[in-house]
Amino acid sequence: MTRRLLWAFPPVALLALVFLYPLTLVVQQSFQPDSGGTSLQPYTDVFASAAFREALWTTVWIAVASTAGCLVLGFLLALIIAFVPFPGAKIVARFVDVFLTFPSFLITLALLFIYGTTGIVGSFQFLTTPWGVLLAEVTYFTPFVVRPLLAAFSQLDTAQLEAASSLGARPLRIIRRVILPEALPALAAGGSLVLVLCLNEFGIVLFTGAKGVTTLPMLVYSKAILESDYPGACVVAVVNVLISVGLYALYRVVSRRAGA
Amino acid sequence: MLVHSRGARWAVWLLFLVLFLPLFALPLLVVLGASFATNWSGVLPSGFTTGHYATATRGEALQALTTSLLTAVAASVLALVVGTWAALAAAALKKSHRRVMDALFVLPVAVPSVVVGLAILVAFSEPPFLLNGTRWIVILAHTVLVTAFAHQSVSAALSRLDPAYEQAAASLGARPAYVLWRVRLPLLLPSLTAAAGLCFALSMGELSATMMLYPPDWTPLPVLIYAATDRGSLFAGSALAVVLMTATLLALYAVSRIRTRASYR
Amino acid sequence: MKGDIPFRGIRFDSVTVAYDGNVVLDSLDLTVEPGEVMALLGPSGSGKTTALRAVAGFVRPASGRVFLGGRDVTDLPPYRRGIGMVVQQYALFPHMRVEENVAFGLKAQKVPRGEIRGRVAEALEMTGMAAYGRRYPRELSGGQQQRVAIARALAIRPGVLLLDEPLSALDARLRSGMLAELARLHRELPEVSILYVTHDQVEALTLADRIAVMDRARLRACGTPRELYRAPANEFTASFVGGANLLPVTVGEQGVRFGERRLEVSGPVPEEAAVLCVRPHLVGLGDGPNRISGTVREIQWRGATHRLYVEVDGHRVIADLRELKEPPAHGDEVTLHFSPDDAVLLTAGARHD
Structure with missing residues (x-):
């Protein structure tokens, strides 16, 4: 056993040096205001600022709304790909996989042409509102729901569906009584992953160039890089980490259940 | 299967097209179209040009592409080594220890990339680890971010690996190191290449942590794309984005070729 | 293949195995004489596979000792026990050709290169697979894969051969053919002790010199097939053996x-x-x-x-x-x-x- 622990030591030590140690420094710095010493001053300052509270609220509601959108859209699309297959459904499934490997800001870039000031839909200030971010996030993260759903659907016995429909069940009833229960674990797992990723999303928000839409990651970036307010940035970072790591822990529990 | 009547089936497919095309296909087509245009004020882009590509494949842009490729390769290789090592070591531990180790290694997925960037900036801006201002800090951040994915996919593959293989090898007198090298790693090869492809793609598109860290002489492509759109050069930015996507897809394709060969053997 | 195979028997000395406090093998005492074929016969969950895995070294007894040829191997890792093993799913290495599979154990044990070729050919010859050396496992039928698995185990010239339900993945017709093959192999290699785990009484009766009947983690009876069939010691043995x-x-x-x-x-x-x-x-x-x-x-x-x-x-x-x-x-x-x-x-x- 000790020899095995010894083998586990190098990668853990490396992770500690390049990830855990920096994270603790962030936490440490969040308690060290520029004025010196150690205090809760940065926290009270940041919590008191309207910008932070605004960003927190924006982050959370956009993330929740995007997740809901992804779940509905992803379920619908996966349902059609899996159960009403059409020629090319396989290619679409492959496309979903490829889509996952593209950077998120690509979507915003495209939306800039479609909805931006010189775009297809015309000069429409849609993109600089939270709704633009919401649309981009739903688009980008839906494949993260579709993929586990397709995997779950492929496990579903088609005989079960045929039995149900031979008993006279209508499609909606089959979806509700047969498919949905099977899909629930995948939906829960995919949904909580998307929620975390939305909370942490940066590229999409950065590319909209919307001054009106500030999320927590944006706030970290602007405080640290644009304002050089490191203690403030660290405070926001700690809050963001707490929310998303908490949710991610939930995701792991849910997906482990789903896997069992 | 679910919908039997012909008409209903067409209606469902139409719904699919209506949802799928504008949301998923359109963005990519728009970027592709814009990359060849100088102007877009109507429904279709106008002013066909390949000029953006001429710029996107030389000088600053070419250098950014090289930077991205080098960063992605370095980060993927490092992440694969560390992630695989960690997954193998964790698999040999008893359950409670393995849980802790798995949780540690997936943590970077949950922490916002911007925060990872900030943390690395804070930690490596001062001695003893002065990396700020060098390319190494970017590579380091990318490695941290993608190691979690490498570790996760290798762990998943390991847990699917039938223990009968390593037991058969051990019963034939092979020591653990020999079993690892001749049996386990070759059997894991398809998953390892898949993980490598994923890490590479993620690193190619990484923007959040990079924005916090990149030094002037190590500007990856996504940063350049942002800079272009930020100053309003959307069409040039699109061309750069297409170059980025193409490079990523080519790399993924090459990796998948290796994978097919590995799984065919 | 004769000559340098050591005569080795197996001895279980009150071997108990438990998983999470759940006893799956309850103080087993059993001796397999050198050159003997011993069948461990029992329903699933009877502890027979656990007993085999204790010999191979993949499970550690909670108490008791395992001896191979008089040597206490309880604390030895599997790779130092020198046993040959064939399992139900064969576990042929899919990324190696048949001949590489058979050579695996020899290479792992650093047998001189010049010797390996001959021993691989000999093992494949013995199992009737000499013509298939260049194939990959997935290009073979189930029965052929089974023969390769046996050749691979025999190539290292083990004193003890462990067979864990080796025929249960084959269809009925192939099974009786393989049964005859195994009997022939045993005649050709009389010095190899074989521990044969099965739930099929026909396999046990056909092949074994002695049968150990297992049920619910315990040894219920042990004797020659004739003894167990003609004069079973208890009802379980009577109903399970015939x-x-x-x-x-x-x-x-x-x-x-x-x-x-x-x-x-x-x-x-x-x-x-x-x-x-x-x-x-x-x-x-x-x-x-x-x-x-x-x-x-x-x-x-x-x-x-x-x-x-x-x-x-x-x-x-x-x-x-x-x-x-x-x-x-x-x-x-x-x-x-x-x-x-x-x-x-x-x-x-x-x-x-």
Whole structure:
């Protein structure tokens, strides 16, 4: 056993040096205001600022709304790909996989042409509102729901569906009584992953160039890089980490259940 | 299967097209179209040009592409080594220890990339680890971010690996190191290449942590794309984005070729 | 392949294995003599595979020792035990050709390169797979994969060969062919001790020198196939090794009684209540010694035989009879008989502890 622990030591030590140690420094710095010493001053300052509270609220509601959108859209699309297959459904499934490997800001870039000031839909200030971010996030993260759903659907016995429909069940009833229960674990797992990723999303928000839409990651970036307010940035970072790591822990529990 | 009547089936497919095309296909087509245009004020882009590509494949842009490729390769290789090592070591531990180790290694997925960037900036801006201002800090951040994915996919593959293989090898007198090298790693090869492809793609598109860290002489492509759109050069930015996507897809394709060969053997 | 194989037996010395406090093998004492084929026979969950894995070194006994050729190997890792093993799913390395699979153990043990080629060829020759060396496992049928797995295990010239349900993934026709092959291999390699785990009594009866019957983590009986079949020690063994009619009888001053009938039984008679065991194919139709009569509840024609299920005083008696010209009908009253030599009396209550 000790020899095995010894083998586990190098990668853990490396992770500690390049990830855990920096994270603790962030936490440490969040308690060290520029004025010196150690205090809760940065926290009270940041919590008191309207910008932070605004960003927190924006982050959370956009993330929740995007997740809901992804779940509905992803379920619908996966349902059609899996159960009403059409020629090319396989290619679409492959496309979903490829889509996952593209950077998120690509979507915003495209939306800039479609909805931006010189775009297809015309000069429409849609993109600089939270709704633009919401649309981009739903688009980008839906494949993260579709993929586990397709995997779950492929496990579903088609005989079960045929039995149900031979008993006279209508499609909606089959979806509700047969498919949905099977899909629930995948939906829960995919949904909580998307929620975390939305909370942490940066590229999409950065590319909209919307001054009106500030999320927590944006706030970290602007405080640290644009304002050089490191203690403030660290405070926001700690809050963001707490929310998303908490949710991610939930995701792991849910997906482990789903896997069992 | 679910919908039997012909008409209903067409209606469902139409719904699919209506949802799928504008949301998923359109963005990519728009970027592709814009990359060849100088102007877009109507429904279709106008002013066909390949000029953006001429710029996107030389000088600053070419250098950014090289930077991205080098960063992605370095980060993927490092992440694969560390992630695989960690997954193998964790698999040999008893359950409670393995849980802790798995949780540690997936943590970077949950922490916002911007925060990872900030943390690395804070930690490596001062001695003893002065990396700020060098390319190494970017590579380091990318490695941290993608190691979690490498570790996760290798762990998943390991847990699917039938223990009968390593037991058969051990019963034939092979020591653990020999079993690892001749049996386990070759059997894991398809998953390892898949993980490598994923890490590479993620690193190619990484923007959040990079924005916090990149030094002037190590500007990856996504940063350049942002800079272009930020100053309003959307069409040039699109061309750069297409170059980025193409490079990523080519790399993924090459990796998948290796994978097919590995799984065919 | 003869000559340098060490004569090695296996000895279990009160080996107990438990997973999370759940005892799956309860103090097993068993000796496999050098060159002997020992079948571990039992239903699933009986602990037979665990016993085999304890020999291979993949499970560590909670207590007790395992000996190979007189050497205590309990603390040795699997790769230092020098055993050959073949498992149900074969576990051929899919990324290696057949000859590389067979050479694997030799390379791992750093056998000189010049020697490997010859030994691989020899092992493949022996299993009839010499023509398939360049193939990959997925290009072979199940039976061929099985032969390669055996060749791979034999190539390292083990003193002990462990076979874990080696035939259960094959279809019935291939299985009987492989059974003959295994018997031939054993004749060609008389010095290799074989521990053969199976749930199939036919495999055990065909192949084994001795059979160890396992049930619910315990060894229930051990003996030659003939002993176990002719004179089973308990009801479990009687019913698991070949089918058996088990009838409750009383033993008293008037001898052995089944209900109102007096029965003649040669051989030892226990003191009190007992169970009478008689094999279905030794039960005859019509008058004879030890006649019992009852009602035909079911009749099955199996080609060469008829199987009759006859209810006698609420107990079911099965008779396997050579094909009848005029079989009785459902519900008919029939008379059955069996010879006193063909019945064995077992102590009652030994069914499950």
